[in-house]
Amino acid sequence: MDRVCLEKANSLYLFETASGRLVRRVGGLPQVINRLAWSPDGCYLAVGLAGANGIRLFATDDWREVGKDDNYTGPIYGLSFDQTGRLAVAAFDGYLRVYDAELRPVAKAKAPSGTRPYAVALTPDGGALAVGYNDALAVDILSVPDLRRVGAANVAGLSGGSLSQVAWSRDGALLAGGSYWSAATGSPVFSLGRQPLEQADDASGRRRDGHGDRAVDRGRFCLCHGRPELRAL
Secondary structure, three states: OEEEEEOOOOOEEEEEOOOOOEEEEEOOOOOOEEEEEEOOOOOEEEEEEOOOOOEEEEEOOOOOEEEEEOOOOOOEEEEEEOOOOOEEEEEOOOEEEEEOOOOOEEEEEEOOOOOOEEEEEEOOOOOEEEEEEOOOOOEEEEEOOOOEEEEEOOOOOOOOOOOOEEEEOOOOOOEEEEOOOEOOOEOOEEEEOOOOOEEEEOOOOOEOOOOEEEEOHHHOEEEEEOOOEEEEO
């Protein structure tokens, strides 16, 4: 099994997980890498680039580029695959995009609540898309593939900051959103299932500092933040 590192040399570096040995370098990218996402079957790696350089798709059997879309005017920070291989993308040009498994465009729409959509998360079945923002205190739920807004997190009582990270549980029932720290909101992690949006506190009663959320098995999720620390919740 391989892992991937992001570097300023505009390259991917592939390391063997068991030994830590560098096994491949994939270079020639036009800008630094902001975001990576594996397809569910592990056959593809999506690469979101800085600047107005778009997205690249690599086949992991020989690491050849098999698709790209450079029709972007802002950097990419959000990538998410569903179980069928469809890919959702959030970029700072203000648009959300959906591609099929061969990186052919399916849909494109302006993000409904902010100009800088930062994170996206498709439900496992691909029927809905959660969107978090860098510049708005909002989490939107959009239908797929038409990217129509069908719901939103209840953020009543909050002010300032942004909810920039989103994730679904494996069964699609739980939405988790985190934000970077701000004086107004701290850095909370929220859970949204079949109950109203509620703040989740750790054992000390403090807000969790959420910079990145990823769903893991059995309904838990993994959280990383700036302390630095990695938690499974």
